[in-house]
Amino acid sequence: xxxxxxxxxxxxxxxxxxxxxxxxxxxxxxxxxxxxxxxxxxxxxxxxxxxxxxxxxxxxxxxxxxxxxxxxxxxxxxxxxxxxxxxxxxxxxxxxxxxxxxxxxxxxxxxxxxxxxxxxxxxxxxxxxxxxxxxxxxxxxxxxxxxxxxxxxxxxxxxxxxxxxxxxxxxxxxxxxxxxxxxxxxxxxxxxxxxxxxxxxxxxxxxxxxxxxxxxxxxxxxxxxxxxxxxxxxxxxxxxxxxxxxxxxxxxxxxxxxxxxxxxxxxxxxxxxxxxxxxxxxxxxxxxxxxxxxxxxxxxxxxxxxxxxxxxxxxxxxxxxxxxxxxxxxxxxxxxxxx
Numbered sequence: 616x617x618x619x620x621x622x623x624x625x626x627x628x629x630x631x632x633x634x635x636x637x638x639x640x641x642x643x644x645x646x647x648x649x650x651x652x653x654x655x656x657x658x659x660x661x662x663x664x665x666x667x668x669x670x671x672x673x674x675x676x677x678x679x680x681x682x683x684x685x686x687x688x689x690x691x692x693x694x695x696x697x698x699x700x701x702x703x704x705x706x707x708x709x710x711x712x713x714x715x716x717x718x719x720x721x722x723x724x725x726x727x728x729x730x731x732x733x734x735x736x737x738x739x740x741x742x743x744x745x746x747x748x749x750x751x752x753x754x755x756x757x758x759x760x761x762x763x764x765x766x767x768x769x770x771x772x773x774x775x776x777x778x779x780x781x782x783x784x785x786x787x788x789x790x791x792x793x794x795x796x797x798x799x800x801x802x803x804x805x806x807x808x809x810x811x812x813x814x815x816x817x818x819x820x821x822x823x824x825x826x827x828x829x830x831x832x833x834x835x836x837x838x839x840x841x842x843x844x845x846x847x848x849x850x851x852x853x854x855x856x857x858x859x860x861x862x863x864x865x866x867x868x869x870x871x872x873x874x875x876x877x878x879x880x881x882x883x884x885x886x887x888x889x890x891x892x893x894x895x896x897x898x899x900x901x902x903x904x905x906x907x908x909x910x911x912x913x914x915x916x917x918x919x920x921x922x923x924x925x926x927x928x929x930x931x932x933x934x935x936x937x938x939x940x941x942x943x944x945x946x947x948x949x950x951x952x953x954x
Contacts, residue, residue: 629680631720633753633764635689637669648769649741649875658769661735661749667691667768668729671714671753675723685756687715691730693737693749693770695886697836699843707884708734708749717756735770737883738915743845744836745887772878773917777803787895787907794818797895799867799909805916806876810893812867816859822900826854828867829894830874831908836887849891850874871913879912 637643637659646660661667671689675682693708710733714726740747749770754763783799799812814826830850836843852869859865880889891913897905 629682630676631682631723631755631762632672632674632676633755633762634672634674635669635751635753635764635766636672637667637766640669646769646771648739651741651746658767661733661768661770662773663735663770664732665735666729666731667733667751668727669751671726671728673720673724673726673755675720678722682720682755683718683757684715684720685717685758686713687726687753687755688713689726689728689751689753691733691749691751693735694747695884696746696748697886698744698746699837699841705884705886707736714753736772737770738772738878738880739769740877740880740883740889742834742836742887742889743847744834744843747883747887771915774805774878774914775917777912777914783893783909783911785895785907785909787897787905789821789905792818792820793823793897793905797907799893799911803912803914804871805914806878807872807916810867810869810871810911812869814854814865814867814895816861816863816865819859819861823858823897824900825898826859827896828852828854828869829896830869830876831892831894832876833890833892834887835890838885849876876913878915 640659644660645657647655648658649655671687673687689712691708691710692706694704694706696704710730712728712730714728715724735749737747739749748767750765750767752763752765754761780801780803783802784796785798786794786796788794794817795814796817797812797814799810801808801810804810812828829848829852832847832849834845834847836845850869852867854865854867876891877889879891880887882888890910892908892910894906894908899905
């Protein structure tokens with residue numbers, strides 16, 4: 616009662632809630648994404664070239680009382696934040712739409728917005744030292760303090776099958792005591808792929824007691840003197856326990872779908888990279904470790920998802936990849952049935 620009256624009398628007190636609602640919120644797919652504190656949440660999923668449109672609802676807290684403002688706008692932003700350089704955001708996409716000129720709202724109001732065929736060149740990513748995020752931000756400008764609201768979205772980058780995908784052949788040798796060869800079927804794998812390989816023991820004169828393949832994720836941030844490398848062992852795959860014999864060959868099947876991985880990211884906006892390596896580790900009975908590392912490329916497969924992609928996103932990804940994919944035409948004709 617009394618307090619509220621006084622506040623209104625002095626012209627304080629009117630405020631508003633802002634809500635951003637996407638037009639296709641009912642039908643758009645969501646993707647799980649990790650936030651900085653490690654929690655997983657679901658966000659609306661977008662692809663490069665897709666339109667982002669919706670409504671901004673500005674709801675006055677106290678009906679019948681006007682809200683003066685310096686303009687209402689909505690922004691679509693893609694930015695990279697390096698954790699050691701907090702507060703310094705590198706925006707690689709920044710679009711603004713003005714929704715209302717400076718003036719006053721006498722009642723709650725809804726504003727439509729549309730960002731057409733927005734370029735979203737990179738995949739959303741939350742790492743150890745860096746974060747790449749896309750979000751919408753609606754702002755009611757005020758003289759003292761703006762009222763604003765953000766809505767994060769997630770972007771996935773899609774690729775088609777690599778034209779060249781040679782197998783990986785490597786040899787590990789220790790003069791006169793160990794010689795092995797290993798072979799992986801490909802050098803580029805999609806995120807739900809299976810790494811199929813073989814290890815041949817050509818010469819074994821040391822007692823090997825353990826052998827494994829690790830998948831290492833390496834995140835590199837910064838440039839020049841400020842380069843940080845963060846290595847993370849994503850998967851350990853035990854090949855054998857016990858001693859191999861000469862002439863033996865051991866098959867490998869490593870299913871990637873069970874692990875949390877992103878596509879390989881090389882020099883994203885000159886700010887960071889995420890790369891993946893297969894590491895073959897041998898441990899002998901004297902606890903000596905021998906290893907050989909090989910980079911593999913990970914990519915996100917588009918064909919299945921593309922069914923639910925809009926036509927324009929399919930065109931955008933075609934522009935992006937060069938149109939050398941025979942499955943494309945049938946994928947586009949499926950864009951109506953969202954299965």
